[in-house]
Each structure stands twice: as structure tokens, then as C-alpha cells.
Amino acid sequence: MGGPSRDEQEFVAWARSSVAGLLREAGHGRVAEQQARADVHEALVLVAVRWGVLRHEEPLAYARRAMHRHRTHPGSRTTPSPATSDLDALVDSAWRTATTRRRAGRRRGAVVAAAVVAVLGIGFALGPDAAVEPVPAPTSTSEGPGRPVVLGGAQVDRLVPAEQLGDLPRHPDPGSLGLGATLGWTAGADISGLPRGGLSQPVRAVALRRVQGRHRAHLVLRLTGTPTPYVEVEEVLTSRVVGEPLVLTGDMIHPDRDRVAVPQPGRVVLVDVAGGRTRDIPVPDDRLSTLGWAGNGDIIVRGESTWRISGSRVRRADPQVSPAPEELVLRPDGRLERSSYAGTGDLVGGETMPGPVGGVHGETVSDIAGWSAAGVWLPQWATAQLDGSYQGVYAVQVDASPRPRVLAAADDSTVMGGLVPLDWGPADQLLLLSRSALGTWVLVWDVHTGTTWRVTEVLGQPPPGSQPAVGEMVGSPVL
Known part of the structure; x- marks a missing residue:
């Protein structure tokens, strides 16, 4: 047998030079040594899984983000760290675990690919002229209407109609997602303010609540693990920026989930939940509309x-920078591209992705295992073969997945742009928001x-197309 590969040698050298510092960071806040080692081990595993990409970026910033996410997202997939104080053993275990996970991902891909070949024969066409071919049902029962199909190189699952969402089975482990049966409040609910001493519980969700006055709103934070889960930040915000509704995104929540930043004309409002205070950061631009936290902590x-x-x-920054680690973008020539960004927000590369995508909307939601998802519009040729479905969610994992996945919404009362990704849960499960004239749900889709x-029914929203009354939710919540 040969010796270690170049990738393994490079990763081990980097990890051995970084592991002691990561353990010191993980141990801050009186975290137990065993928990700190588990956080660092999982972070190293995730860096090792993506080493081919991360070696050219900022693996340390990625590891820090992974370490904090592992602690703040209960139920994250993890492999126990070795029961030893030897740091070299911790690094070696991380590489072995990453190798096992990569192989498991490829085995999943091989099973699906073999099934597709068995159904389609020697080959199949991809693109507008391709026939819709069924994929054999997976081992786990799908709760969607019918079997998935392959379109344009992507496996397409179909969501049940909006009137049937309430009949879907409940998620077997909602605690791992940090959500309860409902998310939101009644219009007249009395919500406590952010205490001056701050709160140590992580922020799970953020929403806007209308207050008295034209286009005026407060932030409402949904916290994890508190007797009073909702906190209202009594800083008056304008709910319209540049003539359009202010749209919250998950990128506005710091990766540590202890801070939230919101753009306003000429300023950024920073809510320090742990410190119990808010402050304005002046920015000489009256048209601020979107923001996010980069991996290095910059906004x-x-x-x-x-x-x-x-x-x-x-x-000022280069217009090409992005706070997100990945972005799915439809280029003018019709190519769907997955762009990758370093922890500083600088563009480091891009790859063309297959799939039936005619447009991308909203933010791209990524996780520390390399999955990315975004809301998409389906092209006409795909709509014609999916019983009129024109929108959905696209998900791709460059390193391990055999092909992209699409969850197509039924052609029903789901509002335009009403099926969007929110966050990734454990075990490659994507949390989605589905909004229709019949109500709004947080769903989970196993890709x-x-x-x-x-998972969760969203309360306190007016019907689609209606203006919220004082006390109601403005727009939709984000995770």
C-alpha cells in the first residue's frame, strides 16, 4: 500500500499547527474539555471533507465557523472524538472520519446513479428535450406526490399541494432543529423587551413586527431554551428600504447567534443580544438594503x-464580495453557477451546475458540510412536464452528491416566491418556508x-397581499 496522499499530508500539517489554538477558543466560556474536543474534532472533519477547496481559501476561518455552529445547532451529525489528550490523534481521527463520510456520500450517489441507469438504459438526454424519467423510490418512503423524476440533470421531488401540508407527518426530532410547534405571535401579544443585562441563549429566528406609524417595525427575536422565547427589540426600524419592503435574511444573524445586524438608510443597526444593547453604525449610503456576516466577522x-x-x-468594498460562503447565480448566458467565497468575502471560484433552473431568487443557504440551496424559478420546458409547477428549491453538494436536487412546489395557492430555504439542519435536512393563501409552514426536506x-406553523402573518396590522408580522421569519 502507498503512503498518505498529498491531500492528507497537507491537511495533517495544517491541522496539527492549528488544533491547539482551536481548542483554546473552544474552551472559552467554561466549556467542558470533552465538549470542546468534540467541537474541534467535528470542525476538523468538515474541513477535511472539503480540503480540496478549502486549501486555497481560509481553512481556519471555516473551522472556527464550523466549531461554533456545532455547538449552537443541537443534533448536528458528529463522530465522537478519540478519548485521548494526544492532539495528533485528534487530527488523525478527523481525517479518517472525513474519508469515511466522503465514501458514504459516494455510495449514496452510486446507488441512485445505478438505479437511474437501470431505468433509462444506456444513456439519457439532459435539457429541454429530455424525457421525464422516473427514479425508483428510495429506501426511505417519500411523503411527496409520486416518485421523483430526473430533469436537466437534477433529481426532482414534488411537494404536496398547500392544502395538504398540515397533513404531512411531523418531524421525528423537532428538538434537533431548535423549533417548537409554532413560530410567531398573536397581534395583541405582549412581548418582553431585550433586558439590559443581555441574554445568553442563542437566536433561533428573527422577524419584524409592525408598530404604530407608517412603515415602522421592531425586530422580534426567537431564542432557544428560554421560558420566554420571544424578545422584542424596541429600536424603531423602517420596514421599507429603497421603496421596497425590507426583507430579512438568515445572513443577518451572526454565525455565533448572539448578534443580529439590519440595514437601514444611512446606518446599520447592530443588536448585541448577549450584551443587551443596540447601536448604530453610520454608513454614508441612504440605499442600504441587504447585508450579511462574512466568515471573518466583517459585515x-x-x-x-x-x-x-x-x-x-x-x-468601500469590491462589488463582487459576498458574506455567504457560496452563492447560486443564473448568469446572463443561462448557466447556473455556484460561486465560492473565502472567509473574507472575496470570490475564489465558481462552477457551472446542471438542473432545470430559469432563475434564482432570495439568499443562498449553505451549511458546513458543503450543501447550498436557493429558491428557483423553473423554465417553461420543465413546468410543462411537472403539471404546471413553476417554482421550487434547488440544492447541491459539490463534493459528495451524485446530482443536484430540486423540490418543486405544486401549481396551487403557494404565493410567488413562497417556497424558500431557511437553514440546514442535521443529516443534510433542509428547513424550508412554504407560504400560501392557506397559511405558512416551516417544513423539512431530506435531500x-x-x-x-x-415542523412549525407560522403565526401572526396577514393573508398574502394584505398589509399587516399593528402588532402583526411584517414579511416572513428567517432562521
Whole structure:
């Protein structure tokens, strides 16, 4: 047998030089040594899984983000770290675990690919002229209507109609997702303010609540593990920016889930939940509309220009920077591209992805295992073969998945743009928001088996197309 590969040698050298520092960071806040080792082990595993990409980026920033996410997302997939104080053994275990996970992902891919070949014969066409071919049902029962199909190189699952969402089975382990049976409040509910001493519980969800006055709102935070799960931040925000409704995104929540940043004309409002205070960061731009936290802790905010906020320092940034680790973008020539960004937000590469996609909307939601998902519009040729379905969610895992996945919404009362990804849960399960005239649900979609579950019913929203009354939710919540 040969010696270690070049990838293994490079990873081990990097990890052995970084592991002691990561353990010191993980141990802050009086975290038990065993928990700190588990957090660092899982972070190293996830870096090792993606080493072919991360070696050219900032593996340390990625490891820190993975370490914090492992602690703040209960139920994350993990492999126990070795019961030894030997740091070299911790690194070696991380590489072995990553190798096992990569092989498991490829085995999943091989099973699906073999099934497709068995059904389709020697080959199959991809694109507008391709026939819709069924994929044999997965081992796990899919709760969607009928078997998945392959379209344009992607496996397409179909979501049940909106009126049947409440009949979907409940998720078997909602505690691992940090959500209860409902998310939201009644219009007249009295919600406590953010205490001056702050709160140590992580932020699970953020929403806007209308207050008295034209286009005025407060932030409402849904916290994890508190007797009073909702906190209202009594900083008046405008709910319209640049003439459009302010749209919250999950990128506005810091990866540590202890801070939230929101763009406003000429300023960024920073809510320090742990410190119990808010502050304004002035930005010389009255058209600020979107922002997110980069992996290195900077805030990237867009308006008439693109800006980078490092602490209290504000400076212009390259328009190509992004706070997200990946973005799915439809290029003018019709190519779907998955762009990758370093922890600083700088573009480091891009790859063309297959799939029936005619447009992308909203944010791209990524996880530490390399999955990315975004809301998409389906092209006409696909709509014609999916009983009129024109929108859905696209998910792809470049390193291990055999092919992209699409969950197509039924052509029913689901509002336009009403099926969007929110967050990734454990075991490659994607949390989605589905909004229709019949109500709003947080669902979970297993991208491997195609199974969908209901998790949470969203309360306090007006009907689609109606203006919220004072006390009601403005827009939709984000995770």
C-alpha cells in the first residue's frame, strides 16, 4: 500500500499547527474539555471533507465557523472524538472520519446513479428535450406526490399541494432543529423587551413586527431554551428600504447567534443580544438594503455601493464580495453557477451546475458540510412536464452528491416566491418556508430520500397581499 496522499499530508500539517489554538477558543466560556474536543474534532472533519477547496481559501476561518455552529445547532451529525489528550490523534481521527463520510456520500450517489441507469438504459438526454424519467423510490418512503423524476440533470421531488401540508407527518426530532410547534405571535401579544443585562441563549429566528406609524417595525427575536422565547427589540426600524419592503435574511444573524445586524438608510443597526444593547453604525449610503456576516466577522452591506464593516471601521468594498460562503447565480448566458467565497468575502471560484433552473431568487443557504440551496424559478420546458409547477428549491453538494436536487412546489395557492430555504439542519435536512393563501409552514426536506415533514406553523402573518396590522408580522421569519 502507498503512503498518505498529498491531500492528507497537507491537511495533517495544517491541522496539527492549528488544533491547539482551536481548542483554546473552544474552551472559552467554561466549556467542558470533552465538549470542546468534540467541537474541534467535528470542525476538523468538515474541513477535511472539503480540503480540496478549502486549501486555497481560509481553512481556519471555516473551522472556527464550523466549531461554533456545532455547538449552537443541537443534533448536528458528529463522530465522537478519540478519548485521548494526544492532539495528533485528534487530527488523525478527523481525517479518517472525513474519508469515511466522503465514501458514504459516494455510495449514496452510486446507488441512485445505478438505479437511474437501470431505468433509462444506456444513456439519457439532459435539457429541454429530455424525457421525464422516473427514479425508483428510495429506501426511505417519500411523503411527496409520486416518485421523483430526473430533469436537466437534477433529481426532482414534488411537494404536496398547500392544502395538504398540515397533513404531512411531523418531524421525528423537532428538538434537533431548535423549533417548537409554532413560530410567531398573536397581534395583541405582549412581548418582553431585550433586558439590559443581555441574554445568553442563542437566536433561533428573527422577524419584524409592525408598530404604530407608517412603515415602522421592531425586530422580534426567537431564542432557544428560554421560558420566554420571544424578545422584542424596541429600536424603531423602517420596514421599507429603497421603496421596497425590507426583507430579512438568515445572513443577518451572526454565525455565533448572539448578534443580529439590519440595514437601514444611512446606518446599520447592530443588536448585541448577549450584551443587551443596540447601536448604530453610520454608513454614508441612504440605499442600504441587504447585508450579511462574512466568515471573518466583517459585515458586508450593499446599497448604492458595497461596504465592509470591520468593528466600527466602515470602508468601500469590491462589488463582487459576498458574506455567504457560496452563492447560486443564473448568469446572463443561462448557466447556473455556484460561486465560492473565502472567509473574507472575496470570490475564489465558481462552477457551472446542471438542473432545470430559469432563475434564482432570495439568499443562498449553505451549511458546513458543503450543501447550498436557493429558491428557483423553473423554465417553461420543465413546468410543462411537472403539471404546471413553476417554482421550487434547488440544492447541491459539490463534493459528495451524485446530482443536484430540486423540490418543486405544486401549481396551487403557494404565493410567488413562497417556497424558500431557511437553514440546514442535521443529516443534510433542509428547513424550508412554504407560504400560501392557506397559511405558512416551516417544513423539512431530506435531500437524499426526498422525504418532507412539517415542523412549525407560522403565526401572526396577514393573508398574502394584505398589509399587516399593528402588532402583526411584517414579511416572513428567517432562521
